[in-house]
Amino acid sequence: MRVNLAVKIGKLKLKNPVMVASGTFGYAEEFKGFINLKKLGAIVTKTITLNPRRGNPPARTCETPSGMLNSIGLENPGLEAFLKDKLPFLEKLGIPIIMSIASEDDSREFIELAKRLNKLKAVSALELNISCPNVMGQESLISQDCQATYSIVKSIRRITAKTLITKLSPNVTCISDLAKAAEDAGSDCLALINTLSGMSINTERQSPRLAAVVGGLSGPAIRPVALKMVWEAYNKIKIPIIGMGGIIDTPSALEFFIAGASAISIGTANFINPRVSVEIISGLGKYLKRKKIKDIHSLTGSLIYES
Amino acid sequence: MLQIKAKITSNKKFKGSCWHCIVNAPSLCRASKPGQFLNVRISEGLKPFLRRPFSIHNIFGGKLEILYNVVGEGTRAFSGKKSGDYLDLIGPLGKGFDYVGARGKRVILIAGGIGVAPLLFLSKEIKSRDKLILIGARTRDQVLCEKEFRNSGSDVKISTDDGSRGFSGRVTDLLKNIIATEKAAKGAMQLYACGPGPMLKEVCNIAIANNLQAQVSLEEHMGCGIGACLGCVVKTKNGLKRVCKEGPVFYAKELIW
Ligand SMILES: Cc1cc2nc3c(=O)[nH]c(=O)nc-3n(C[C@H](O)[C@H](O)[C@H](O)COP(=O)(O)OP(=O)(O)OC[C@H]3O[C@@H](n4cnc5c(N)ncnc54)[C@H](O)[C@@H]3O)c2cc1C
Ligand SMILES: Cc1cc2nc3c(=O)[nH]c(=O)nc-3n(C[C@H](O)[C@H](O)[C@H](O)COP(=O)(O)O)c2cc1C
Ligand code: FES
Numbered sequence: 001m002r003v004n005l006a007v008k009i010g011k012l013k014l015k016n017p018v019m020v021a022s023g024t025f026g027y028a029e030e031f032k033g034f035i036n037l038k039k040l041g042a043i044v045t046k047t048i049t050l051n052p053r054r055g056n057p058p059a060r061t062c063e064t065p066s067g068m069l070n071s072i073g074l075e076n077p078g079l080e081a082f083l084k085d086k087l088p089f090l091e092k093l094g095i096p097i098i099m100s101i102a103s104e105d106d107s108r109e110f111i112e113l114a115k116r117l118n119k120l121k122a123v124s125a126l127e128l129n130i131s132c133p134n135v136m137g138q139e140s141l142i143s144q145d146c147q148a149t150y151s152i153v154k155s156i157r158r159i160t161a162k163t164l165i166t167k168l169s170p171n172v173t174c175i176s177d178l179a180k181a182a183e184d185a186g187s188d189c190l191a192l193i194n195t196l197s198g199m200s201i202n203t204e205r206q207s208p209r210l211a212a213v214v215g216g217l218s219g220p221a222i223r224p225v226a227l228k229m230v231w232e233a234y235n236k237i238k239i240p241i242i243g244m245g246g247i248i249d250t251p252s253a254l255e256f257f258i259a260g261a262s263a264i265s266i267g268t269a270n271f272i273n274p275r276v277s278v279e280i281i282s283g284l285g286k287y288l289k290r291k292k293i294k295d296i297h298s299l300t301g302s303l304i305y306e307s
Numbered sequence: 308m309l310q311i312k313a314k315i316t317s318n319k320k321f322k323g324s325c326w327h328c329i330v331n332a333p334s335l336c337r338a339s340k341p342g343q344f345l346n347v348r349i350s351e352g353l354k355p356f357l358r359r360p361f362s363i364h365n366i367f368g369g370k371l372e373i374l375y376n377v378v379g380e381g382t383r384a385f386s387g388k389k390s391g392d393y394l395d396l397i398g399p400l401g402k403g404f405d406y407v408g409a410r411g412k413r414v415i416l417i418a419g420g421i422g423v424a425p426l427l428f429l430s431k432e433i434k435s436r437d438k439l440i441l442i443g444a445r446t447r448d449q450v451l452c453e454k455e456f457r458n459s460g461s462d463v464k465i466s467t468d469d470g471s472r473g474f475s476g477r478v479t480d481l482l483k484n485i486i487a488t489e490k491a492a493k494g495a496m497q498l499y500a501c502g503p504g505p506m507l508k509e510v511c512n513i514a515i516a517n518n519l520q521a522q523v524s525l526e527e528h529m530g531c532g533i534g535a536c537l538g539c540v541v542k543t544k545n546g547l548k549r550v551c552k553e554g555p556v557f558y559a560k561e562l563i564w
Contacts, residue, residue, distance in 0.1 A: 026535035033308045046537075054547060061530040061538035066353045070530060075537045075547065220353055271531035272348060272358060274310065274397070 234260025250283025419502020443478025
């Protein structure tokens with residue numbers, strides 16, 4: 001039996017629904033020795049800002065039960081250096097490249113970024129990172145406010161025809177309200193979830209394990225939270241969802257489809273097993289065959305339960 | 308860079324809290340250079356979750372050695388591995404020591420505690436007949452690899468913080484004494500160091516004050532070990548650099564402490 005793993009997200013056609021999450025795959029070159037990058041459904045770049053960012057001081061990572069905290073602080077070379085040094089390698093892969101972008105303190109930067117990227121064929125879609133918890137001094141996230149989310153997505157929608165993905169934060173009271181705001185503003189797709197904010201303490205030193213004190217939690221520890229948010233958003237909106245948060249193997253990837261995701265993204269698991277993404281692509285195919293499901297589409301939101 | 312499952316041929320207590328593991332890994336051995344490291348997946352499960360970085364301690368006949376201190380959950384689980392078990396290894400990672408320039412020069416290696424780990428492999432590869440290793444430890448029972456360094460053709464000097472063996476005091480004070488008495492050889496002297504952060508900082512200060520070339524191997528907490536997460540950066544004069552990619556070995560003169 002032939003099974004179909006191809007999915008469509010906005011205008012974007014992916015040959016399979018497995019991508020790698022922003023910030024966990026560098027600019028892909030780091031992984032070329034481990035996997036055939038061309039096999040991936042898509043690659044999401046580390047978030048890029050208009051100007052270079054130094055990020056936060058070390059220590060920037062620490063292990064926590066079944067997960068890790070990070071406070072990288074959006075270190076990136078800035079748009080110009082990205083286009084010159086990183087994009088050419090990505091472009092040659094011939095698979096969709098989703099560029100994650102963020103603004104620092106002024107949301108006009110988002111518009112500027114979107115305008116500049118509009119013309120580039122090598123960029124297949126834009127992912128708006130309005131949910132990074134790691135920018136010091138920032139009091140709240142755009143994606144913690146429905147109105148702010150609506151207005152930023154709307155203003156970028158106006159100026160770009162590219163597929164627009166809005167990445168939301170789990171650090172909110174009601175995820176489906178924010179999902180709806182992004183949908184209403186014209187987002188083609190949602191990416192759920194970014195990291196949960198958290199901290200960890202060294203008790204001997206009575207000091208935080210991260211220099212920035214707080215950071216973003218990722219890995220299997222957050223999977224139940226992520227799944228529930230995907231499921232809630234799925235029940236409220238019509239646009240497709242890219243599910244992520246603690247996926248480490250085929251069963252954990254399948255959970256997200258069943259909860260309502262149309263595609264999935266692999267984050268922290270890339271650090272532990274750099275080959276995990278391609279292993280999951282083949283695992284999904286095998287599962288569909290075994291369950292006699294022709295198309296991965298039919299798995300999305302296929303949760304069976306009595307309510 | 309390889310990702311392999313290597314069979315453990317021996318994993319034994321070496322001294323105190325220090326353990327010694329040997330794996331069968333011919334392909335890794337062929338690719339490895341002194342100062343590079345491995346990122347080790349200790350458990351197939353979630354505990355510990357991330358990989359753990361360890362220096363390549365030694366290679367011989369297709370076998371690779373890791374020398375490690377049991378300090379926490381991950382290294383404790385490592386010490387529970389038996390010969391015949393497999394270890395999932397990624398490596399060799401990082402760029403290692405630059406030792407071509409050491410040929411024919413006076414070479415001083417400075418190790419603090421478990422910092423001996425990458426220096427044994429280095430001392431075997433360095434083509435100089437004039438090698439001295441300073442092994443620093445808190446106390447005499449914690450002096451590591453004295454015999455191994457002697458066998459590799461190095462002179463050995465020992466320092467202990469409590470004075471129970473060798474020079475009494477810090478290994479960096481021993482280094483200062485040696486530099487002061489060997490003034491003549493200065494121009495041709497090369498330093499290589501690995502150990503705790505404060506010790507490495509002091510080695511860098513000494514090197515700069517005496518106008519000597521020094522390379523130090525740093526540790527930083529790692530997410531990925533392969534340059535993808537930007538979790539392991541240190542400050543240098545040329546901006547932030549990743550310990551796992553541009554390091555773990557840096558020149559004294561490029562670091563900002
Ligand atoms: C390039 C490099 C080479 C190293 N080589 C050796 C070696 O040859 N022998 C040896 O004994 N140790 C070495 N270390 C240190 C070793 O990685 C840590 O001791 C080990 O990760 C501790 O794990 P744990 O779970 O037992 O400790 P825990 O403290 O429970 O670890 C918790 C987390 O902190 C990280 N961590 C703790 N201490 C360190 C440290 N010093 N450096 C980096 N991360 C740390 C762990 O990796 C883990 O993610 C090296 C570190 C680096 C960066
Ligand atoms: C080290 C690290 C860096 C990250 N950087 C970014 C980033 O730059 N932009 C972004 O949108 N998400 C970033 N994330 C969040 C991930 O893309 C993902 O949403 C999150 O880690 C949850 O998935 P996971 O549990 O599979 O890792 C980062 C995560 C980690 C662990
Ligand atoms: S540990 Fe991820 S970049 Fe060095």
